[in-house]
Amino acid sequence: MRTIIVTILAFLVAASVHAKTLIVYYSYTNNVERIVDALRTQIDADVLEIEPAEKGLDYAANNYAIGSAQIAAIRNNPDDAASYPAIDPIDVNLSDYDCIIVGVPLWWSNMAAPLQTFLLHYGKEMDGKKIGLIVSSASSGISGVEADAKRLIPGGDFLTPSLWIKSSQTSNAGSMLDNWLTKIDYDRLSSGINHISTDPDEKYTVYSLSGVRLLSDVRSTTGLSTGIYIINGNKTIISK
């Protein structure tokens, strides 16, 4: 009996771990960076900054000629990795995360090219993950950036709405973020145990305490409300 109680307690402790969030961003003139700094004061998340491999480029020179050429290359040939500008090597294990928030500037109505490079390489590892999108632009609407995100993260579970913060609103980012986190119900999605396992070979069945099967062949309890569940029928009690 004592062993069973200890086992149950151990699982309850494990279960109190929150779903993990990664913020991945690129920023050229630091507006998105300031937004990410404000976001970090509101949520608990790891942060990954994407950097172009070629340093010192002036994307704004000659009416934004370099950025314009990069976006045109991607638009002309989106399936060819050679169309995308090189970025610095990344050290990230995306299977550690349940939720990924992408922060990016808009360039010529599209997603800034260096972040597109990151998503071209890693977007397919984001299947089933919650994806939040935060876009900064001077004035243009963000539907083209949303379309890029959906093209590059085809299996993403996108949180709606995306958050558009104009560059003139950057100093007001804190309250806009606060509002947005409420709209996407971030507290609910990040609380409780969403992750049962990160091993793609493992699949679990989740039951209510009365034995009703709620989820089959899953690795996460995303979608279930906070409560106590039996996982896999092995009488492991785990709280979400």
Ligand SMILES: Cc1cc2nc3c(=O)[nH]c(=O)nc-3n(C[C@H](O)[C@H](O)[C@H](O)COP(=O)(O)O)c2cc1C
């Ligand atoms: C290459 C390039 C192209 C841009 N194109 C647009 C545009 O088409 N529409 C717009 O409203 N803003 C455009 N911008 C402005 C940026 O979206 C805006 O300044 C944003 O806040 C920059 O974010 P950052 O400071 O994090 O780099 C462009 C900026 C660059 C560098």
